[in-house]
Amino acid sequence: MTAPTLAGFLAPWAAADARNAAATRAILAIADVCAVMQTRVAGGALVADHGALVGDSLDGDGQKALDQWADNALVEALGAAGVGALVSEERPDVVMLGGSDGVAVAFDPLDGSSNIASNGLIGTIFSVLPDIGGAASFFQPGRAQVAAGYVLFGPQTSLGLTIGNGTQLYVLDPVDHVFRLVDIDVHVPPQTREYAINGSNHRHWGATVRAYVDDCIAGTDGPRGADTNTRWVAAVVADAHRILCRGGVYLYPRDLRPGYEQGRLRLLYEASPIAFLIEQAGGKAFDGRTRILDLVPTAIHQRVPLIFGSADEIDRIARYKSDPNLVVGRAPLFHRRGLFKGA
Numbered sequence: 001m002t003a004p005t006l007a008g009f010l011a012p013w014a015a016a017d018a019r020n021a022a023a024t025r026a027i028l029a030i031a032d033v034c035a036v037m038q039t040r041v042a043g044g045a046l047v048a049d050h051g052a053l054v055g056d057s058l059d060g061d062g063q064k065a066l067d068q069w070a071d072n073a074l075v076e077a078l079g080a081a082g083v084g085a086l087v088s089e090e091r092p093d094v095v096m097l098g099g100s101d102g103v104a105v106a107f108d109p110l111d112g113s114s115n116i117a118s119n120g121l122i123g124t125i126f127s128v129l130p131d132i133g134g135a136a137s138f139f140q141p142g143r144a145q146v147a148a149g150y151v152l153f154g155p156q157t158s159l160g161l162t163i164g165n166g167t168q169l170y171v172l173d174p175v176d177h178v179f180r181l182v183d184i185d186v187h188v189p190p191q192t193r194e195y196a197i198n199g200s201n202h203r204h205w206g207a208t209v210r211a212y213v214d215d216c217i218a219g220t221d222g223p224r225g226a227d228t229n230t231r232w233v234a235a236v237v238a239d240a241h242r243i244l245c246r247g248g249v250y251l252y253p254r255d256l257r258p259g260y261e262q263g264r265l266r267l268l269y270e271a272s273p274i275a276f277l278i279e280q281a282g283g284k285a286f287d288g289r290t291r292i293l294d295l296v297p298t299a300i301h302q303r304v305p306l307i308f309g310s311a312d313e314i315d316r317i318a319r320y321k322s323d324p325n326l327v328v329g330r331a332p333l334f335h336r337r338g339l340f341k342g343a
């Protein structure tokens, strides 16, 4: 028996009310663009120089050809799908599309841009919100999301989705190029010994994050009394997928570098959709203090410190914040006063 398709799985939900139907059209439009993008990505330099710099990005890390292609294809498809308004990482302002179906969409057309030119893991992340009238739709807390998802371009092309009834995983069938359901009820294991953080920023972190990571690194010689493992893909879509599959935690905290006072990830089209997916799979997501889904956006491209994953490990990280005994009296390994001063 062939696995249900994405469209087939969503059909009963779409039939329930007009907003679900509008959200379903948007989700299927995104899935169709990503199915086409899979072929484009798989062809690499035979198709185009995907990693070519084609302009400035809002974040200052340069817009790549594939960022631009994905952005244009998604804007066109969402317009045709009747979406009212959208926010894209690649566009400075809210784009009014004029559709009146009742939903608005925020998306990161290409996540993991720094991996494009080296055939690394990349993807697309999206958030579907109720359309409450133009730009205002994007200033609702994340818990107002109708649906959230991502597509990961890897050995398989995976799609993760939540419509608020658990989290499901799909794979793009290489035979007929449609997404088929492979896991109807994803569960993030509550415990883990695997963390993901860009360790090269160690000296810029606050004391809490540094203490947590130092204890991970200390392993059996430290307060955890157990060894840990680390993974960092430089594509949050891929780190999130791994965590949905086998647990773990991801941290992109605020740090002392200029411009990183609120970390690196964007609330509307990275942190909020990932938090919805992770929570629906039994995990947790916060900014170090507040649940991501309770945050109310104040700007469409605002950054937010993002920490998500296995629930018990998130509680452990939160304890580093609430219990100073876990932090005080430490000489940071790599800091001005530390053992390896200037190392």
Ligand SMILES: O=P(O)(O)OC[C@H]1O[C@](O)(COP(=O)(O)O)[C@@H](O)[C@@H]1O
Residues within 6 Å of the ligand: 089, 108, 110, 111, 112, 113, 114, 198, 234, 235, 236, 237, 264, 265
């Ligand atoms: O290069 P760094 O500092 O390790 O940051 C990597 C992080 O930045 C991101 O690439 C930002 O997303 P974009 O690629 O969409 O800009 C995340 O996916 C990833 O986790």
Ligand SMILES: [Mg+2]
Residues within 6 Å of the ligand: 108, 110, 111, 112, 270
């Ligand atoms: Mg991104």
Ligand SMILES: [Mg+2]
Residues within 6 Å of the ligand: 089, 108, 109, 110, 111, 112, 113
């Ligand atoms: Mg991006």
